Amino acid sequence: MIFGKLAKIALLAAVSGAMIGMQRSKRRKLSVEGKVVLITGGSRGLGFALAQELATRGALLALCGRSDEHLQLAKQALIERGAEVFVYPADVTDPQQVDILVQQVVGHYGRVDVLVNNAGAMLVGPHAAMDSEDYKKIMDNNCWSSLYCIQAVLPHFTAQSAGQVVNIASIGGKIAVPHMLPYSVSKFALLGLSQGLTAELAPAGIDVLTVVPSLMRTGSPLNIGVKGSHKLEYAWFKIADSLPFVSQSAARAASAIADGMESGKKEMVLTLPAKVAAALQGLCPKFLSGTLTLVNRVLPR
Incomplete structure (x- = not known):
């Protein structure tokens, strides 16, 4: 059963690769040279x-930040x-501060050409430790803020x-990660918004x-919110965030x-791990759900 699913993933990857190859010739080149690029959350x-x-290009x-x-x-x-x-x-x-921000950028440069919605927040902890305000706060930071800027x-x-x-969405917007539900919910919403606007x-x-x-690997553990067993939640996230085969360097990204x-x-x-996980979610949701259930069992209660 598993091998059959993996064969489907390989076939999907091959078909997707062929489609991407066909589309590449149709893409417009969008050089950033001389373009005014507004980056939210741009200070770190x-x-x-x-x-x-982008400066080297x-x-x-x-840049915007709090x-x-x-x-x-x-x-x-x-x-x-x-x-x-x-x-x-x-x-x-x-939204009022966002309007003023864009006015300031246009006033300084005379225009704005590119918007990078990078600002966001992360909250780690079990669902039982979260309340509705936690979800609202993360939604404001990770989804509504992007909509306001757009x-x-x-x-x-x-x-x-x-x-x-x-x-800037997240693999957490394609797969609901245990102990990061407010974050995943907000990134699922951002993915829907982004894909629809495309x-x-x-x-x-x-x-x-x-x-x-x-x-x-951006130093984000120093800036996350934690609920539940604070030391244990912080510890698992910090370890995962520092593993080369799980995380990626900011410069490379x-x-x-x-x-x-x-x-x-x-x-x-x-x-690659994110691509595999996204493919598994589409083709083998039961297998991925079981895997995440096992992961959840080893996370702090």
Whole structure:
């Protein structure tokens, strides 16, 4: 039974590869050189790594984050590398602050060409330790914030008949990971939003790229929220986040994302484990569910 499922996965991968090969010739090249790129959550982690990568490709950077201190440090580091950078502190879960942010970026550069929705939050712990407010908070950070930013830039993209939205989702948006349910729920929602907008915005000349990373070595354990058995929950997440075969370096992910942006891709699953897990979810959901049930048994109660 398992081997039959694996054969189906291999066949699906082959068919998908052939379709991708056919589509590559149709993709528009979307060079970021000279483009104004707004990155939310751009002062650290993947956002900062992506800013570094795009700067080497000639992009004009606009970084947003909640901490002005962190933004200034990021700005100085990027300027020392020869980048042109504008920073503005804002809480992107507040639509009014988002509108002001986009106005500030347009006021500084005269336009905005690319939006990277990277800001987000993570909460680790068992479902029994979560309440509805936890889900609402993570949804605000990981889904609604992206929608607010998209709505704010769309009038500018529409006016210039061009633009690109890059939504940083997660493998947790394709597979509900135990002890990360609020995060998974929010990323499932973001994936749906991103995939739907891909089709709806295309006629206006606006490209949407959905990025599906797995765990990333960005120092994120220092910034996660934890509920339940705090020390044990933090410990398992920190270990998983640091394993090379489970997680990915931020610099490598940033390079891959930048390549995807410039090649006009619509969706990217960044790592092989994430690709396998996504394929198993589609073809062998019972097997994957059983595997996750076993994983849940060894996680803290």
